[in-house]
Amino acid sequence: MKNLFLSFLLVSIFTCLVFSCTKKTGPDEPIITITNPTDTTTINTGDTVQIKGTVSDNVDLHEFYLTIKNNTTDSTVASDNPYVHGGKTFSFDYAWIAIDSAVYKLTVKVIDHDSHTSTKEVLIHVN
Numbered sequence: 483m484k485n486l487f488l489s490f491l492l493v494s495i496f497t498c499l500v501f502s503c504t505k506k507t508g509p510d511e512p513i514i515t516i517t518n519p520t521d522t523t524t525i526n527t528g529d530t531v532q533i534k535g536t537v538s539d540n541v542d543l544h545e546f547y548l549t550i551k552n553n554t555t556d557s558t559v560a561s562d563n564p565y566v567h568g569g570k571t572f573s574f575d576y577a578w579i580a581i582d583s584a585v586y587k588l589t590v591k592v593i594d595h596d597s598h599t600s601t602k603e604v605l606i607h608v609n
């Protein structure tokens with residue numbers, strides 16, 4: 483009985499060590515790619531800006547946030563928080579009409595299920 487218990491204990495310890503030491507593959511933080519606009523984008527008042535890109539991660543995504551703020555007043559002029567829960571990739575495509583002349587900050591933030599966070603910002607210049 484003592485040998486059986488000792489064998490069970492050793493197998494349990496070995497199993498715990500093997501499975502607790504496995505490494506995750508890929509990056510820890512989600513990857514954000516904004517294909518449009520770029521930091522050098524300058525448009526005129528009344529123009530439509532196509533905001534396009536993708537987010538991806540080696541584990542499931544949890545939250546996605548997109549905001550556009552007036553860089554001078556820090557007021558939010560557009561935002562979205564679509565459902566991305568559980569997917570490994572998400573493509574976004576938004577149309578935004580620039581109403582006033584200013585510099586705007588586009589921010590994309592994404593969080594995965596391991597609580598890793600990535601943020602990317604792009605400035606949009608509106609004449």
